[in-house]
Amino acid sequence: MKTTFVVPDDLEPARRDPAAPAIGEAVPPHNPRCHGCGPDAENGLHLRAVFGENLTATATLVVEPRFEGGPGVIHGGIVSTLFDEMMGLANVHLGVVAVTAVLDVDYARPIPVGTTLRLVGRVLGRQRRKVYSAVEAFDDAAGPDAEPLAAGHGIFVVVDPRAHFAATRP
Numbered sequence: 001m002k003t004t005f006v007v008p009d010d011l012e013p014a015r016r017d018p019a020a021p022a023i024g025e026a027v028p029p030h031n032p033r034c035h036g037c038g039p040d041a042e043n044g045l046h047l048r049a050v051f052g053e054n055l056t057a058t059a060t061l062v063v064e065p066r067f068e069g070g071p072g073v074i075h076g077g078i079v080s081t082l083f084d085e086m087m088g089l090a091n092v093h094l095g096v097v098a099v100t101a102v103l104d105v106d107y108a109r110p111i112p113v114g115t116t117l118r119l120v121g122r123v124l125g126r127q128r129r130k131v132y133s134a135v136e137a138f139d140d141a142a143g144p145d146a147e148p149l150a151a152g153h154g155i156f157v158v159v160d161p162r163a164h165f166a167a168t169r170p
């Protein structure tokens, strides 16, 4: 991949919260109305992710016609949303609430409508309040050794959710 995102080489290791749901369990929805993962989001993406080893979260998603951008291919903004959400869901391993400060997306290949994507988000490490995470999207039909169709990185900043959402929470 040809990303220009720089992952610092002095990241502190991120530690899994012992109170987080077990590896192999579903990542619980953090907000039923979330456009990425909320079951009640009418036009949402309804991502259902599962916690994996090494601070990963994995989900599959069929690229529906409503996600189209260019003729027959997924809209880049949908890929960005999926990536934001999958890294956010991987961050749940840490038992913190962290909001996206930076989202970097490398669109390596066109992704046709109808593709079943396998999405893997992963926490890379921490630096004070910053959580560095990464994500990849694969064609699920292409086998385990296939190159990703797209990849991304994010910097998430840990916040106190009561203060951060005080003015906007319904």
Ligand SMILES: CCCCC/C=C\C/C=C\C/C=C\C/C=C\CCCC(=O)SCCNC(=O)CCNC(=O)[C@H](O)C(C)(C)COP(=O)(O)OP(=O)(O)OC[C@H]1O[C@@H](n2cnc3c(N)ncnc32)[C@H](O)[C@@H]1OP(=O)(O)O
Pocket (backbone or CB within 6 Å): 030, 034, 036, 084, 085, 086, 087, 088, 089, 092, 096, 097, 098, 099, 100, 101, 102, 127, 128, 129, 130, 155, 157, 159, 161
């Ligand atoms: C969808 C919302 C989810 C929220 C979660 C709610 C409950 C969740 C429970 C579980 C969560 C589960 C799953 C979540 C799933 C998906 C997640 C999606 C997340 C989103 O979709 S969320 C929406 C978009 N997001 C925003 O709406 C943020 C708007 N923004 C701000 O609210 C502030 O901007 C903030 C808080 C980011 C920072 O503000 P601040 O004042 O608290 O902190 P400060 O500025 O001091 O930065 C501290 C350190 O971050 C570095 N830093 C900051 N910004 C940087 C940048 N741009 N580039 C490089 N470094 C940056 C500084 O350099 C410093 O680093 P250093 O330690 O090195 O000095």
